[in-house]
Amino acid sequence: MIFNPFAVAKRLRKIGLVGINQRNADYVLRYNKRKFYPRVDDKLLTKQLAIEHGLPVPELYAVVREEHEIEEVHAKLKDREKFVVKPAHGSGGDGIMVVVGRRGSKYRRANGLLMTEDEFNHHLSNALSGLFSLGGQADAVLIEYCVEFDPVFDHVSYRGVPDIRIIVFQGYPVMAMIRLPTRMSDGKANLHQGAIGVGIDLPTGRTCKGVWGNEPVKEHPDTEHSIIGMEIPHWDDLMMIAATASDMSGLGYVGVDIVLDKQLGPMILELNARPGLAIQIANGNGLQHRLQAIEALPKLAATAQERVAFSREHFGTV
Ligand SMILES: Nc1ncnc2c1ncn2[C@@H]1O[C@H](COP(=O)(O)OP(=O)(O)O)[C@@H](O)[C@H]1O
Ligand SMILES: [Mg+2]
Structure with missing residues (x-):
């Protein structure tokens, strides 16, 4: 044709x-x-x-607004196997981390890869600085229930x-x-x-x-x-x-x-x-x-x- x-x-x-x-x-x-x-x-x-x-809406587990709160978040999440990390002003899935399990102190992402606490902290720090957010301004990070x-x-x-x-x-x-x-x-x-x-x-x-x-x-x-x-x-x-x-x-x-x-x-x-x-x-x-x-x-x-x-x-x- x-x-x-x-x-x-x-x-x-x-x-x-x-x-x-x-x-x-x-x-x-x-x-x-x-x-x-x-x-x-x-x-x-x-x-x-x-x-x-x-x-x-999915239950909110934690909100991180400042760098110094990042370290505390691991303790807050210690009883949660699964959760989702997302920038408050994100879009298109950028900066979202779907955590589906743990292995020791590491977190397992939906794609199967493991992430160390340091890598996790680094991701949160990037998200706070607005790396994934509309307009690129400083942002907050939500951690919420992972929908099944x-x-x-x-x-x-x-x-x-x-x-x-x-x-x-x-x-x-x-x-x-x-x-x-x-x-x-x-x-x-x-x-x-x-x-x-x-x-x-x-x-x-x-x-x-x-x-x-x-x-x-x-x-x-x-x-x-x-x-x-x-x-x-x-x-x-x-x-x-x-x-x-x-x-x-x-x-x-x-x-x-x-x-x-x-x-x-x-x-x-x-x-x-x-x-x-x-x-x-x-x-x-x-x-x-x-x-x-x-x-x-x-x-x-x-x-x-x-x-x-x-x-x-x-x-x-x-
Ligand atoms: N609480 C959650 N539980 C499971 N998957 C989620 C959750 N939040 C987001 N996701 C996954 O990430 C995608 C993007 O999330 P969304 O909140 O729509 O942010 P964005 O603005 O980046 O699109 C969703 O379409 C879903 O597949
Ligand atoms: Mg969406």
């Missing part, structure tokens, strides 16, 4: 793919007030707000916790995907770290297409299991949590990242004021038509239930 750029552009327009400039100009700038950004850019603040709103993902996804994730991203526009969930960690992504579910993105059909909560880097995929590259047609447990709860979290954030256009713990159920990991656009590729569908459908509503529904019901009715895969 001969590559025809006009045909490609026409098809992209038809499926309503939103590009980065359009996302910023028409949605992020228009619907997200700057004063609310700290609520989502600071993971500590997001956690506090979520607790105030009765939304589930629901075993239904054991076959399709490699040593890590998949997360479910739901984009919510003016309180209405508009598109979702599940991100599956791979060997490459070191326990993290960020696409830029090498995780796979798999689209989710909003009415049914079933997975559809997948993308790994720029490639469409049907199987997990490490486990070779099919990633299509999986049913996400607690789908309605997840949609409700996303809609409620968007209310709490005050942002009109927001990505809500949720994980499913096998014992504790769904939990919010973080919110994002500039959610990436690869979700469209993972779904084989653009965001534009859905966003416009919400903009065209004569009146927005007041309750999260009504909004979730609307989205499940109108935003199917086809």
Whole structure:
């Protein structure tokens, strides 16, 4: 087949793919007030707000704000086998360490590698200096409960916790995907770290297409299991949590990242004021038509239930 750029552009327009400039100009700038950004850019603040709103989040074990607190943290964590270290203002999985066990005084990371206390301290010190953080300013480090993902996804994730991203526009969930960690992504579910993105059909909560880097995929590259047609447990709860979290954030256009713990159920990991656009590729569908459908509503529904019901009715895969 001969590559025809006009045909490609026409098809992209038809499926309503939103590009980065359009996302910023028409949605992020228009619907997200700057004063609310700290609520989502600071993971500590997001956690506090979520607790105030009765939304589930992983338990906070410790916060490190100053260099001299680093040494004390080992004692605080001595009874914890597993935990996650993350910069409060990090993004894209940078600086996150998923610790899954110990060997003597060493810590074992999700990728299997052992880390000495010194290396651990060095990582924390880098994180405090802002190495992994938005804007590069000094940061705080959170240490929290390590989510144990629901075993239904054991076959399709490699040593890590998949997360479910739901984009919510003016309180209405508009598109979702599940991100599956791979060997490459070191326990993290960020696409830029090498995780796979798999689209989710909003009415049914079933997975559809997948993308790994720029490639469409049907199987997990490490486990070779099919990633299509999986049913996400607690789908309605997840949609409700996303809609409620968007209310709490005050942002009109927001990505809500949720994980499913096998014992504790769904939990919010973080919110994002500039959610990436690869979700469209993972779904084989653009965001534009859905966003416009919400903009065209004569009146927005007041309750999260009504909004979730609307989205499940109108935003199917086809
Ligand atoms: N508490 C946790 N338990 C298990 N895995 C986690 C936890 N927190 C983060 N992760 C893993 O790291 C990834 C990135 O974490 P996240 O909080 O979303 O930060 P970022 O802003 O860097 O994306 C998640 O998608 C998940 O795979
Ligand atoms: Mg994230």
